[in-house]
Amino acid sequence: xxxxxxxxxxxxxxxxxxxxxxxxxxxxxxxxxxxxxxxxxxxxxxxxxxxxxxxxxxxxxxxxxxxxxxxxxxxxxxxxxxxxxxxxxxxxxxxxxxxxxxxxxxxxxxx
Amino acid sequence: xxxxxxxxxxxxxxxxxxxxxxxxxxxxxxxxxxxxxxxxxxxxxxxxxxxxxxxxxxxxxxxxxxxxxxxxxxxxxxxxxxxxxxxxxxxxxxxxxxxxxxxxxxxxxxxxxxx
Numbered sequence: 001x002x003x004x005x006x007x008x009x010x011x012x013x014x015x016x017x018x019x020x021x022x023x024x025x026x027x028x029x030x031x032x033x034x035x036x037x038x039x040x041x042x043x044x045x046x047x048x049x050x051x052x053x054x055x056x057x058x059x060x061x062x063x064x065x066x067x068x069x070x071x072x073x074x075x076x077x078x079x080x081x082x083x084x085x086x087x088x089x090x091x092x093x094x095x096x097x098x099x100x101x102x103x104x105x106x107x108x109x110x111x
Numbered sequence: 112x113x114x115x116x117x118x119x120x121x122x123x124x125x126x127x128x129x130x131x132x133x134x135x136x137x138x139x140x141x142x143x144x145x146x147x148x149x150x151x152x153x154x155x156x157x158x159x160x161x162x163x164x165x166x167x168x169x170x171x172x173x174x175x176x177x178x179x180x181x182x183x184x185x186x187x188x189x190x191x192x193x194x195x196x197x198x199x200x201x202x203x204x205x206x207x208x209x210x211x212x213x214x215x216x217x218x219x220x221x222x223x224x225x226x
Binding site for chain 2: 004033035041042043044045048087089096097098099100101102103104
């Protein structure tokens with residue numbers, strides 16, 4: 001089975017940086033994904049890591065350490081529109097097509 | 112380019128009733144997955160359809176069934192509704208021809224309330 005943990009809530013100030021951690025325990029690993037979900041809207045894809053290291057995409061970066069079962073999503077230069085839930089999701093071995101999601105981290109950006 | 116579309120957006124049913132939710136995948140996508148998202152939780156995988164067959168199923172009872180049509184659209188059926196079935200039902204499409212990146216495109220969801 002999959003066990004994916006992430007903090008429930010985080011609050012930060014506009015223009016600041018926030019780091020959302022995700023730890024996972026899975027039977028096999030074939031990629032970690034981050035999605036953003038605004039209230040009442042569909043989740044949208046942010047990033048994908050399958051090898052160790054940092055993936056940078058504009059203001060968002062995602063890091064993966066497979067040996068530690070750990071990932072983080074870094075949001076820089078926070079904007080009010082970044083207030084949303086951030087979902088960490090893991091895919092297990094090849095031929096396992098589902099994504100297993102964490103409960104999500106609600107980020108609130110304050111002026 | 113239309114994204115993933117789902118219908119209906121909201122519906123209310125009573126216990127014991129049956130419901131059918133519909134999904135049209137993003138243009139060019141051939142794979143449809145269904146997820147259930149309870150309030151304050153992450154999406155839980157129900158099943159995935161590819162080539163009109165159920166390719167993989169999550170830990171959901173047989174009351175949950177689905178179908179994929181030749182045009183890749185899909186339906187999710189839930190029989191004998193329980194109060195605990197109240198949730199947001201998300202459809203996600205993807206295309207395996209683009210590589211195994213797992214990028215899912217989600218629809219806005221169907222919000223089901225069971226009374």
